[in-house]
Amino acid sequence: MTPLLVAALLAAVSLAAAAEVPLFTQEGCSNLPTLVCTVQPTDGYSVEGVVYFTPAWRRRGVGEQPDLFTCYVRIMAAVAGLTNPQHGFHVHTYGDVSVSDGSSTGGHFTNVAGDEIEHGLPDDEIRHWGDLGNLINDGKGNAEYDRVDKVVRLGALVGRGITIHEDQDAGSSEQPTGASGTRIGFCVIGYANPEVIASASR
Numbered sequence: 411m412t413p414l415l416v417a418a419l420l421a422a423v424s425l426a427a428a429a430e431v432p433l434f435t436q437e438g439c440s441n442l443p444t445l446v447c448t449v450q451p452t453d454g455y456s457v458e459g460v461v462y463f464t465p466a467w468r469r470r471g472v473g474e475q476p477d478l479f480t481c482y483v484r485i486m487a488a489v490a491g492l493t494n495p496q497h498g499f500h501v502h503t504y505g506d507v508s509v510s511d512g513s514s515t516g517g518h519f520t521n522v523a524g525d526e527i528e529h530g531l532p533d534d535e536i537r538h539w540g541d542l543g544n545l546i547n548d549g550k551g552n553a554e555y556d557r558v559d560k561v562v563r564l565g566a567l568v569g570r571g572i573t574i575h576e577d578q579d580a581g582s583s584e585q586p587t588g589a590s591g592t593r594i595g596f597c598v599i600g601y602a603n604p605e606v607i608a609s610a611s612r
């Protein structure tokens with residue numbers, strides 16, 4: 411993992427708490443942890459990176475009353491070693507990296523049992539919780555991702571897995587997974603160490 415990428419992301423995480431909250435405190439988010447997932451390549455690939463999930467206190471409706479704010483999840487990622495213009499990027503059900511082709515992370519994480527929910531892209535109304543869309547290659551094999559997601563919940567992510575795919579996630583037109591192909595990177599989502607985050611912003 412490129413140290414520079416990690417440092418930049420860690421700084422962004424520590425700043426995220428203070429950003430974009432002009433009127434109200436982040437009280438609703440204050441007990442929630444930051445989560446981290448350190449991407450390792452599957453067999454034969456070289457993708458690496460880091461993904462952070464951090465609480466984000468955001469407006470959920472029109473108006474400015476505190477009760478119209480809620481705690482969403484900000485997802486930030488920096489990934490290197492990409493080979494295609496776009497790579498599918500998902501939370502999968504299992505934080506299990508024991509099989510080197512990535513198959514052990516299972517399918518797309520969702521809050522509904524079975525396959526009742528269709529696959530989609532992050533802005534689609536119908537999607538799996540884990541449908542994070544695509545990582546977009548900057549042309550040098552690197553990608554940065556930064557999104558406040560209003561579907562997934564922080565507490566549900568601990569112990570799940572992330573999978574990065576070789577091809578682009580085509581969204582709802584390709585059921586049930588977006589047809590993004592081979593799994594090239596994966597990791598387990600766990601609690602981030604606050605001391606590591608704090609040291610990056612010093």
Ligand SMILES: [Cu+2]
Nearest residue numbers: 499500573575
């Ligand atoms: Cu996937």
Ligand SMILES: [Zn+2]
Nearest residue numbers: 518529538541
């Ligand atoms: Zn999906």
